[in-house]
Amino acid sequence: MNTHKPSFKDTLTIGLMLFALYFGAGNLIFPSFLGQNAGSNVWIAVAGFLITGVGLPLLGFLSLALSGKDDVQQLADGAGKLFGLIFSIILYLAIGPFFAIPRTGNVSFEIGVHPFVPAGSEKIALFVFTILFFTLTYFLARNPGKIVDVIGKYLAPIKLTLILIIIGVAIAWPMGAYQAPIGDYDTKSFFNSFQQGYLTLDTIASFAFGMVVLQAVRAKGAKTKKEVTSMGIKASLISMVLLMFIYGSLAYMGATSVSQIGYVENGAQVLAKVSAFYFGTYGNLVLGITIIVSCLTTSVGLTVATASFFNKIYPKIAIKRYVLVIAIFSAIIANLGLTQLLAVSMPVLMVIYPMVICLVILVLTNGLHGGSKPIYQLSMFFTFCVSLFDGFKTAGWDFASGIQAFYAAYLPWDNVGLGWIIPALCGGILGYIITRIKGKTTET
Numbered sequence: 001m002n003t004h005k006p007s008f009k010d011t012l013t014i015g016l017m018l019f020a021l022y023f024g025a026g027n028l029i030f031p032s033f034l035g036q037n038a039g040s041n042v043w044i045a046v047a048g049f050l051i052t053g054v055g056l057p058l059l060g061f062l063s064l065a066l067s068g069k070d071d072v073q074q075l076a077d078g079a080g081k082l083f084g085l086i087f088s089i090i091l092y093l094a095i096g097p098f099f100a101i102p103r104t105g106n107v108s109f110e111i112g113v114h115p116f117v118p119a120g121s122e123k124i125a126l127f128v129f130t131i132l133f134f135t136l137t138y139f140l141a142r143n144p145g146k147i148v149d150v151i152g153k154y155l156a157p158i159k160l161t162l163i164l165i166i167i168g169v170a171i172a173w174p175m176g177a178y179q180a181p182i183g184d185y186d187t188k189s190f191f192n193s194f195q196q197g198y199l200t201l202d203t204i205a206s207f208a209f210g211m212v213v214l215q216a217v218r219a220k221g222a223k224t225k226k227e228v229t230s231m232g233i234k235a236s237l238i239s240m241v242l243l244m245f246i247y248g249s250l251a252y253m254g255a256t257s258v259s260q261i262g263y264v265e266n267g268a269q270v271l272a273k274v275s276a277f278y279f280g281t282y283g284n285l286v287l288g289i290t291i292i293v294s295c296l297t298t299s300v301g302l303t304v305a306t307a308s309f310f311n312k313i314y315p316k317i318a319i320k321r322y323v324l325v326i327a328i329f330s331a332i333i334a335n336l337g338l339t340q341l342l343a344v345s346m347p348v349l350m351v352i353y354p355m356v357i358c359l360v361i362l363v364l365t366n367g368l369h370g371g372s373k374p375i376y377q378l379s380m381f382f383t384f385c386v387s388l389f390d391g392f393k394t395a396g397w398d399f400a401s402g403i404q405a406f407y408a409a410y411l412p413w414d415n416v417g418l419g420w421i422i423p424a425l426c427g428g429i430l431g432y433i434i435t436r437i438k439g440k441t442t443e444t
Helices: 008-022 025-067 072-079 081-095 100-116 122-141 144-172 189-198 202-219 225-255 267-313 319-334 338-364 373-395 401-410 421-443
Strands: none
Touching: 008 025, 008 144, 008 202, 008 225, 008 267, 025 072, 025 189, 025 202, 025 225, 025 267, 025 338, 072 081, 072 202, 072 338, 072 373, 081 100, 081 202, 081 267, 081 338, 100 122, 100 267, 100 319, 100 338, 122 267, 122 319, 144 225, 144 267, 202 225, 202 267, 202 338, 225 267, 267 319, 338 373, 338 421, 373 401, 373 421
């Protein structure tokens, strides 16, 4: 029996773990590139990015913690048991071995190793690297009970230190002054950055990481729902404060870099050129280590969360075997290449992401509608009716171009990927009316 009383040190360790899980390579890349393009509008852009890159993931975690549920399946059960099962399986496969986990290995290679690989040897080097990367992921993830110590006490401080070295130097000795914003960042800085944060996919990951955090909180001695919720929220706030600080710093670094390195094609190049500017030949080495550690912590966290979820569905297979299968499958998928991985996976993610946000809102407003099943079902269904065609559009499928054109013409905010909001609200209102009618019928 665990008689240990959770301390602030325990909360801090879990908070650092959650920060390390969220802060993968994509989170390093987006803010720095955003800063370059936003220029003098950088802080308006940062505000938009923080809403979706920090605010929504925090709400996702809070919806899980405050509900008293253990995972996203139980949250989605509000729309029906079958829906909850299917939706959660699709979600975990998308942020697990089908996309997010393989991407950690692929991005680690592209930024951390590829610059040092001789031309013509890329495929062999990628194969060798992914085998090593996911072997290490397997050994770190095979014991979920140790994830707090491994990530919170060791990997997170290493990652944070390396990141702070890069941004600390950039803040202390800025490369130059802000430039004028370019492209849509001149007039649409807020909404452009809002979409960038949306595409980090951290809101989806918040359910997976939330389960890991709540397990860790209980392992540290929290027993009652109040203790678990309180400690979980404090840990999540620690991680989010760190994320806000680093996102803002990276954006500032990008915004002040243009006069020295010019405009580049993506955030990875911003980081590479800034690191080389400040640290010379050691710049790529520092950046490479930072990226690999960042991706490794995310890979371990997602592997543990995915394995734990499937073990819960089918407990006859041990978690360690799920971890092994996920690691092997992820290594295979990673070798397809990042471009192909994005092309196949992004349409699926564009379908489920709005549904995740809708689910978060429904759970957080549960006290207002009492968990009404018609409200859950119709809000989620109407959201799906819009997000499905966003997925088609992302995939380049034009067989439903008429419906897409209709949405673009009549749905507010469809041009910024938020066309699902009004249909979701209408679904909720219709569900409320049905609930009231059913209630009155029952009474009579």
